[in-house]
Amino acid sequence: xxxxxxxxxxxxxxxxxxxxxxxxxxxxxxxxxxxxxxxxxxxxxxxxxxxxxxxxxxxxxxxxxxxxxxxxxxxxxxxxxxxxxxxxxxxxxxxxxxxxxxxxxxxxxxxxxxxxxxxxxxxxxxxxxxxxxxxxxxxxxxxxxxxxxxxxxxxxxxxxxxxxxxxxxxxxxxxxxxxxxxxxxxxxxxxxxxxxxxxxxxxxxxxxxxxxxxxxxxxxxxxxxxxxxxxxxxxxx
Amino acid sequence: xxxxxxxxxxxxxxxxxxxxxxxxxxxxxxxxxxxxxxxxxxxxxxxxxxxxxxxxxxxxxxxxxxxxxxxxxxxxxxxxxxxxxxxxxxxxxxxxxxxxxxxxxxxxxxxxxxxxxxxxxx
Numbered sequence: 126x127x128x129x130x131x132x133x134x135x136x137x138x139x140x141x142x143x144x145x146x147x148x149x150x151x152x153x154x155x156x157x158x159x160x161x162x163x164x165x166x167x168x169x170x171x172x173x174x175x176x177x178x179x180x181x182x183x184x185x186x187x188x189x190x191x192x193x194x195x196x197x198x199x200x201x202x203x204x205x206x207x208x209x210x211x212x213x214x215x216x217x218x219x220x221x222x223x224x225x226x227x228x229x230x231x232x233x234x235x236x237x238x239x240x241x242x243x244x245x246x247x248x249x250x251x252x253x254x255x256x257x258x259x260x261x262x263x264x265x266x267x268x269x270x271x272x273x274x275x276x277x278x279x280x281x282x283x284x285x286x287x288x289x290x291x292x293x294x295x296x297x298x299x300x301x302x303x304x305x306x307x308x309x310x311x312x313x314x315x316x317x318x319x320x321x322x323x324x325x326x327x328x329x330x331x332x333x334x335x336x337x338x339x340x341x342x343x344x345x346x347x348x349x350x351x352x353x354x355x356x357x358x359x360x361x362x
Numbered sequence: 363x364x365x366x367x368x369x370x371x372x373x374x375x376x377x378x379x380x381x382x383x384x385x386x387x388x389x390x391x392x393x394x395x396x397x398x399x400x401x402x403x404x405x406x407x408x409x410x411x412x413x414x415x416x417x418x419x420x421x422x423x424x425x426x427x428x429x430x431x432x433x434x435x436x437x438x439x440x441x442x443x444x445x446x447x448x449x450x451x452x453x454x455x456x457x458x459x460x461x462x463x464x465x466x467x468x469x470x471x472x473x474x475x476x477x478x479x480x481x482x483x484x
Binding site for chain 2: 165183184185186187188189191195198199202203206289292293
């Protein structure tokens with residue numbers, strides 16, 4: 126597999142909570158590409174931090190759990206402090222294969238786009254697809270895999286997402302995409318395939334309460350922060 | 363002085379005194395104490411002079427004077443809870459940033475400590 130140029134200053138950020146069974150393999154696969162890995166441990170009660178460190182990652186253990194986006198933003202802030210130009214985010218459950226990183230990194234490194242998203246909507250259930258269709262329509266955006274955690278962010282996106290403006294957001298998907306688009310940055314979806322989760326369950330959809338909270342929150346964000354069209358864009362429409 | 367006058371005056375005085383004590387004992391931040399000072403003065407004024415609501419209601423053409431106090435109180439409660447939610451959002455944002463930065467600094471401190479240990483061993 127291709128190793129990446131260190132001059133590009135790429136950092137791979139993995140938010141993790143109770144993922145000791147899968148995190149080592151995920152870290153090792155990325156370390157084999159010669160990329161630095163930062164695992165942000167979001168209040169795990171198992172050995173996630175130790176296992177990740179043993180596998181070669183730098184680990185930041187949050188002093189108070191902040192959820193997936195809070196953990197990811199810690200990674201963005203770390204990247205800003207250490208002058209990384211590109212941040213790659215992948216899940217800790219082993220669903221994202223690093224073989225697609227080259228494909229996702231290329232447009233960001235060449236400054237063609239600010240953010241790339243690994244798109245694999247086939248993994249979504251019919252109910253989730255229907256919900257995302259509604260959010261897409263309400264938010265006025267045309268991206269298919271809004272919940273994909275496999276993304277690459279360029280320098281402008283890193284600066285924006287480590288700002289206080291992004292701190293009020295709770296989830297990595299619609300809120301973050303709308304923030305990026307409303308600030309004039311561009312996003313490209315790139316088709317990938319993802320593996321099935323082998324251990325644990327999704328943090329986003331781990332209970333009916335969490336699902337309802339997510340739907341309500343996303344509906345509010347989709348309507349309230351709908352993509353702002355400039356005068357020229359609205360005339361073109 | 364009618365009995366209801368005495369009761370409203372006592373209630374107004376108790377509320378005002380309670381708020382003044384809280385402000386003096388620093389249980390309330392000076393910014394919040396301004397709001398509560400305003401409430402205490404209002405409670406004291408309407409408690410001691412209940413006729414005040416009749417005078418204000420007639421000036422504002424409100425037919426049923428007691429409703430004026432209720433409406434004003436509701437508006438103030440609504441405004442206060444809105445301000446509190448704005449404050450909570452700001453605090454949540456600050457807290458998240460603090461947690462993130464303290465966590466990063468903690469990790470960097472650990473790294474520095476282990477580097478110092480390695481240098482000392484050499």
